[in-house]
Amino acid sequence: MTTAAQDLSSATWRKSSYSDGQGGSCVEVTDGFPSFIPVRDSKRPAGPTLVFPAEGWASFVAAVKAEAL
Template sequence: MRSRPDLTSATWRKSSYSNAGGGDCVEVADGFTGVVPVRDSKRPNGPALVFPASAWQVFVGGLG
């Protein structure tokens, strides 16, 4: 089992798939080897989910 990455210095960016009106906003953090941290931009101090990069690629690929 992988340990959870330290996200305290993560640089978050809003996903291009987020609602332009500011409603459904997903943010991701780049720069973590093998994983993609994801959070709700409306709750920046809330929990973040950490997905294996391969699972994130499958998820994003299914959106198109």
């Protein structure tokens, strides 16, 4: 996976539906990268971006949704 060279400057970010609506714990993700998922803190958009393999991210989201049931 080549993530260090990936340009995310034109990415369209969306806030997670699980983010806190009070201004805290705001996680944003962007789509359009089939092999990995970029994630960032919406309070620090110029800060670091974490990049996860798509399979790992899918497992994480499934686990979060399972806990919400």
